Amino acid sequence: MSLLKFTPALIASALMIACGSNPKPAELQDFEAKRVGEYAPKIAENYPALQKEFDGYYKEALKAHDDDNKNMTLYFTDLADTTFRTAVSLLNQKDFQARKASAEERTNQAGVVLEKAGQRKEFASLKGQVAEVKVKDAExxxxxxxxxxxxxxxxxxxxxxxxxxxxxxxAFAAGDTAEAQKIAETAIAQADVALKTAQPAYDKQAKINAVDAQYKKIMADAARIPSVTSRIEQRGLFISMRDLFQGQKTTVRGDKMVAIMEMAKIINNYPDFKILIEGHTDNKGKAAKLMEISENRAQTVASTLGKEGVAVARISTAGKGGTEPIDDNSKKAGREKNQRVEIIFLRPAD
Amino acid sequence: MLRKVGFLAVCLLFASQAFGAPLSKQKETLENFSAKAEEFKTNPAINELLADLTKLTDCLAESRVHIKNEDEKPLERNLKKAQVQIRFIDARLNEIAAREEALAAEDIANKSENAAKKLDQEARTLENKVGN
Known part of the structure; x- marks a missing residue:
């Protein structure tokens, strides 16, 4: 390529030597190659003043060469070449400035991508946190x-x-937060079903427990009254009072009034319970008579409680005669136990 | 912009020197050129242009000899040569500075693009994990 480029100069030099004319110095020949080389059009376009200047020096160099003045030929060639190279340097500057501008534009675009990617990452991270919260919600x-x-x-x-x-x-531990969130939502729904399924039974048991807790307090209060025993059954709390009546009488023994008054206080302390008063006898006598006695005894106790401030509307009575013994009627001690009035704190209906 | 102003200043310096002026004026021009040569020496990029600087300082040294000998015509030619050389070195120094700035800017651009790619990839990975 370079051989081809310099071929005309070489041919010209050979011809001049052949003709006996003075050959141009190498510096001048080099410059001549440059001034028509790759930079020439760009210099003409961007730096016409410099082009004009080095062309002027070039003409002076040719003239000096024609005058066979080697020193001045080299002098003007040097001026032309340095000016030419100055123009090339200015072109390079322009190229570098363009590269800088292009790089700055790339940096700006990368900045935009960075900002958007940062926002996307932050958003995705927040979504990850949402998944974490969902898993905790499921728990x-x-x-x-x-x-x-x-x-x-x-x-x-x-x-x-x-x-x-x-x-x-x-799934969350494995980093699959989207899947973790989805599964956690299912777990929440399933836990909700378990909650709703268990709730009625739990509420019922809670009510029973609350009533039983009150029964225990009532039992503790009643334990302070002599000749009184108590037990919890399905129908409610049974407080059994003995020796309230003498023989087959239906009026309360005078020394037992205090016990009924104490019982009235306890009943008044627990106003939410309906009270059923049941009269019971042993089996000595006719059943109808025993039934009548037991009914009268229940009403007597109810009346006494009413006088002690227990709301009549809370109280109902029943006579059971000797039909529900709690001990052996063949023995005196058993018969005494069966002669009783039971005050029942009825379990509230559901 | 500053570089353009610098180059214009050199051109003005070039234009303001009176060639063919009296010896005293040429002496003043020589001093100005010598000061410029000293200024070039302080530029870190001059290491790339040592041969060109030597050419300039040799030219200025010759000019001093011509002043001493009061050889006006050779002096004028030498000053002209020095002036063209100064303008060339100035252009080359500016070119080197522009090159360094371009390379630095390209380095920043490359790093920014790599960081952007990396962050974009991280965002994509996280997005794939959490779903869109």
């Missing part, structure tokens, strides 16, 4: 179901929710 939902004893009242539903929750935890 809480299961704990809530357990707190109302779903393990007993809704075991299958609770087990299903727990198994799903474990899967959600595993």
């Amino acid at each position: 809480l939902a299961i704990l809530k179901a357990k707190s109302i004893n779903a393990a007993e009242y809704a075991p299958e539903q609770l087990a299903q929710a727990e198994a799903t929750f474990e899967k959600a935890k595993a």
